Amino acid sequence: METTQAPTATLEPYQQIRLGDKPFGRQICLAAVGSEALLPLLQLWSQLRQDYPKLVLQLLLFAADKDSRAESLKVLQSKLPLGQTTEATASAEHQTSEVISLLAELQAGKPLAIPGCQRFVLDGGRLTLDLYLEFDATLLKELPGVNHNGWIDNWLWLAESLPSQAEVWQMARLAKDYASLLCLPSKRSALASxxxxxxxNIVDFNGPAALLLTQQTELEPIAKAERLALRRQSNARLAPWPLYRESTLAADESIAIIGAGVAGSQLALSLAERHQPSQVFCSEENAGQSASGNRQGALYPLLTPETSELNTLFQQGFLFSRRRITALVAAGFDIAHDFCGVLHTGFDERSRTRLNKIAEGQNWHPDILRRVNNFEATELAGLDIKEDGLFYPLGGWVCPRALCRAAIQYAVESTYCDFQRRTHISEISREGSHWWLSATDGRRFGPFKKLVLASGASLTALPQTSALPASPFRGQVSEVATQGGLRALKTVLCAKGYLTPAWEGIHCLGASYVKDPEQLAYSDVEQRENLQKIAMSYPDADWHQGLVMGQGARVGVRMVTRDHFPMLGQAPDVEALMQVYQQHQHTPESARYWQQTPAPVHPGLYVLGGLGSRGLSTGPLAADILASELCHQPLPVGSTLLQRLNPNRMWMRKLIKGKAL
Structure with missing residues (x-):
């Protein structure tokens, strides 16, 4: 392929050619391979951020310099000034304060050697970095495109190795038709072949500004046809799992969000970071007063012994939640929290066996999970535990309602969120191509092209979503004044029940778990059961004996899915699905029909819910995934995991296999 020398690029021609008369700032997406690309990418952002306040920059960094994730992470960390290496220290002397600040923020976000994408939202939400510690065709195939277009404005190749032919074609699939591949002159000939x-187009990389270069030439017929075929193939795999079906909104159009718990508040925050307006409808006076209203909630991942998408989601989500909390606190919001770790111990033969299987099932990163003996457990907890267990060093607790309120306040102060208090939406209706919302007090809101139901326990209260496979579970969390030996507790304890360290002299202890509750009043029975769970968890300890419980407690309802995955994406039209099912069931031909035909959905209606009891660990990332879809941006998860998150999964998994519903 012919190579060209890149001129010094400026934003002005990029804006005129690629964005026309739209305000510069929707987004630019760049992808790079090799840890050496980190600094040029951040240097580019430091040059752009002041002059273009509406700009949102999306970076995909495949820092796969070695054969293992752990070794690749070491290479990446050696590039950071915080790495304390001679090379890093020398490099830091030549960086601007903005770049140093971004590197510090990245380091504080705890990049770990784990599978999949690690999303870092930096610089107040204006810069998103998706970090991968691997690079191969299989991974690239997992990344969905949008319709028949690419994401990536330009690729940068600074890895020592060369891509395979399969990787090249997947890079081309994900690239916009005018994208180039920038590289060092020493790699130009090899890459060109x-x-x-x-x-x-192969272009010499001569500095960060070159990453904004755009070419004007049309794609050759062979390249155009091959890209189109690959994109169609990728999109066909997602036919049963609706994605990017709706067009993006204009800059002045709002997305309606019903609910202001963890799901709704985090979605408003993620949309505000993308400069996408939203209108949030909260039935209470403040955000986080329903199921998200507990004083303290444990933050740690749900893990399984098997290699699974659930492990991938919870590791990524748990770390993303930590970053969210840290960033909001750094921005000045008061969010009570303590990353004091979580100690998980068994309480009977079955639970101990399960914990052993989890510990032995995977090669867990020690910052995610490590085994501890009973002596270590006692030292970590500050109380006599007398059980071996698992310790989650980066876990801890956070005040959920404070997190919700901070997210909403951030979004409102950014001017991209209109927060409607004491507005209970009891009905939604589709009129033409828009949604209208009706409140119990008679007010109507609309029209909205896009509406997200993030209404927690009310997720299935509307006719459009009544069939969603999520069940309500009542949970009573006891609030116990610190007393006796409890004062020494240093970490969150989790066994048959859980117990948090004291905050403002109060511990949280729980929780009950009652399916399809008939009432939500305080229960003396559940209060006693919560204390009994702690006694059963640590029968040989005396620090919990004689505790005075009182009636301090809080009751909430969580929506739980059978497979423990949250639900996010476009709402399935179950009535339409069932009608089509009458003609397409129980045959190989029907299976092919469901595999190839876009699943029926409610236009413009989305779901974000089913977070269960671990919503603090998955809710923020789930919200950011949905915000990326709503704004047509790259997702931090692959197609396989998206299938597990889709609200229609319980039906479609059977239908694409030709099974009966």
Whole structure:
């Protein structure tokens, strides 16, 4: 392929050519391979951020310099000034204060050697960095595109190795038709021979500004046809799992969000960071007063012994939640929390066996999970535990309602969120191409092209979503004044029940778990049961004996899915699905029909819910995934995991296999 020398690029021609008369700032997406690309990417952002206040920059960094994630992470960390290496220290002397600040923020976000994408939202939400510690065709195939277009404005190749032919074609699939591949002159000839017919122009990388270069030439017919075929193939795999079905909104159009718990508040925050307006409808006076209203909630991942998408989601989500909390606190919001760790111990033969299987099932990163003996457990807890267990060093607790309120306040202060208090939406209706919302007090709101139901326990209260496979579970959390030996507790304890360290002299202890509750009043029985769970968890300890409980407690309802995955994405039209099912069931031909035909959905209606009892660990990331879809941006998860998150999964998993519902 012919190579060209990159001129010094400026934003002005980029804006005129690619964005026309739209305000510069929707987004630019750049992808890079090799840890050496980190600094140029951040240097580019430091040059742009002041002059273009509406700009949102999305970066995909495949820092896969070694054969293992752990070794690749070491290479990446050696590039950070905080790495304390001679190379890093010398590099830091040549960086601007903005770049140093971004590197510090990245380091504080705890990049770990774990599978999949680690999303870092930096610089007040204006810069998103998706970090991968691997790079291969299989991974790239997992990344969905949008319709028949690419994401990536330009690729930067600074890895020592060269891509395979399969990787090249997936890079081309994800690239916009005008994208180039920038590289060092020493790699130009070798890359040019591999990139033949891919449509990616090889351009010398001569500095960060070159990453904004755009080419004007049309794709050659071979490249255009191959890209189109790959995109159609990728999109076809997602036919049963609706994604990017709706067009993006204009800059002045709002997305309606019903609910202001963890799901709704985090979605408003993620949309505000993308400069996408939203209108949030909260039935209470403040955000986080329903199921998210507990004083303290434990923050740690739900893990399984098997290699699973659930492990991937919870590790990524748990770390993302920590970053969210840290960033909001750094921005000045008061969110009570303590990353004091979580100690998980068994309480009978079955639970101990399960914990052993989890510990032995995977090669867990020690910052995610490590085994401890009973002596270590006692030292970590500050109380006599007398049980071996699992310790989650980065876990802890956070005040959920404070997190919700901080997220809403951030979104409102950004001017991209209108927060409607004491507005209970009892009905939604589709009129033409828009949604209208009706409140119990007679007010109507609309029209909205896009509406998200993030209404927690009320998720299935509307006819459009009544069939969603999520069940309500009542949970009473006891609030116990610190007393006796409890004062020494240093970490969150989790066994048959859980117990938090004291905050403002109060511990949280719980929780009951009652399916399809008939009432939500305080229960003396559940209060006693919560204390009994602690006694059963640590039968040989005396620090919990004689505790005075009182009637301090809080009752909430959580929506739980059978597979423990949250639900996010476009709302399935179950009535339409069932009608089509009458003609397409129980045959190989029907299976092919469901595999190839876009699943029926409610236009413009989305779901974000089913977070269960671990919503603090998955809710913020789930909200950010949905915000990325709503704004047509790259997702931090692959197609396989998206299928597990889709609200229609319980039906479609059977239908695409030709099974009966």
């Amino acid at each position: 591999i990139m033949v017919n891919s449509g990616l």
